[in-house]
Amino acid sequence: MNFPKFLVASVAFYAIVQVLSMLGIFNGYMMIIINKSLIYVILAVSLNLINGITGQFSLGHMGFAAVGAYVSGTITTLFFKLRAPREFSLDALPAELVFFCAIVVGGLVAAFIGVLIGFPSLRLKGDYLAIVTLGFGEIIKSVINGIDYVGGPRGLLGIAPFSNFTVIFIFAFLTIVIIRNVIESSHGRAMLAIRENELAADLAGVDSTRYKVTGFAMGAFFAGIAGGLLAHLIQMAHPTQYGFLASAMVLILVYAGGMGSLTGSIIAAFLLTFLTEALRLGVDWVHEITKLPIGTEWTMVIYALLLILIMLFKPDGLMGMREAKILQLGRKHA
């Protein structure tokens, strides 16, 4: 990738949003949408590493996000419970550092579970892999639902509101840079080889199991990060946020953007998050004007229709497999 240019573009994006936010042009609502979009960027790019680059098919991505959300949420909540008594001199630790560590630990636990799940299930291919990852995603959800310590079906409430635009932006930036660099490395070429033809890759000496599991764990790690950020943004985690439908939404971002294209995932994450909000406002507006009994469900009706139309008219997604210039592979591989 063209790192200097990408850095400049990212910093410019960050600066513009910050300035607009300070000037009051972007209100709190706008910032929430931007933060959500960035979290979806992390989720979509990391799922793209598994589905688009390594050519596997995961349908349980939000299960890993749930792990990240619950682990990091529990850590920060415990920290604040412990901080009150004087004996624990945890006051010395800045809350931001604890938060950062909690997010990373959440990602690592998610990655660990990714390895556990990946080893047995990545022997399967195509549809079967999709089903088994769907199953694992639901198992994670069901287990969380049954653990009373983290709230069970009530959800984990009262998580400290640590996530802000800066933190989420930094994590999203790092996710893109790291995954782009992985794709450019010899690891990435092995993954692409597996996607193109696993048997041929094996015969050419690529240890396909190893690379598939690594890719899966890496995707799970970043999903865990995204889950942690989301939990600290909306100050709660609930099992129903991480079910099959949520995983399907991330999958939609990857496919609508274009499989294998990080640019596509990034664009789709922003486009579809904004589209959802715009539809919501539009539906509200129609409701105001016409006084017809139109509920917010229409938002999702239109969203689903648009998804079907995108797939019908652009089956390879908005970007296909193309990348924006600043995210293209370096010249040596081109």
Added chain:
Amino acid sequence: MGSTLAQQIINVLQLGSIYALIALGYTMVYGIVRLINFAHGDFFMVGAYVAYAVFYAFNAYIGAGSPLAFLALAIAMIGGAAIAMLSNQLAYKPLRYKPKLSSLVTAIGVSMFLEYFFSAFPLIGPSQRGFPEILPKQMYTIFGAEISNYVILDLAVAATLMVGLTFLIQKTSLGRAMRAVSQDKDAAKLMGINVESIITATFLIGGAFAGAAGLLAGLTYPRIQPYMGILPGLKAFIAAVVGGIGNVPGAMLGAYILALADNINDTYISQFSNLLAFLILIAILLIRPTGILGEKTADKI
């Protein structure tokens, strides 16, 4: 103890019959077009709503009872078949020869569309509704177990449809064509089989079965809502995979296994909802990925 055991067995058979009707559609569609039709659970939901509408449309003329129940069953099956055919024509057919995963994503889109459209539509709405007693409920006691006429209806309808389907697949020319298409689409085409019309027929049958299951589920667990298809859809799908996806007897076997698993899950580990079903799915996929009755296929190079 004996009577509760008998009661549990009846519950399992009842739930299993409903799962089986849904699972058959999943497995037939997968067998023929290799598509996991995520919207199939929603065809089931559509069937339940159609039956609900039929009851309120004809209740005043016919009155609750067997004739109305069979009318509702017939129209629910037509409704399920119609929605399945429409989904196929509008959403899946144009993507038939495109990468398989784009049809899978489209199927998720169709599923979301149906769920949200039903909850957005003013006459239906997102809230739960009680399902009317199309058939007056009667209880019988056999071997110490309480059996309602709904149990008999559920089992009878499921058995009739399953036997009918087996006959159709094994003995008729349509069934022979379906088997041929599921084995090799191109060769079937060369043999003069109109592949698209076979696919349409498969969707019609699968949708009709899901519609029938919708009516039975509405009667048995008398609540319907637009998202009611998600979980039974997933379970039926797991059933199809456990039995060997693409395999018709396998789907029936898987459905009863899944119903048993659900029953055990709810009795012993109710705090972990649906856990056992997914564990069975994963165990089967890891030990025998092609399912209990599925045939092994070798990788083609």
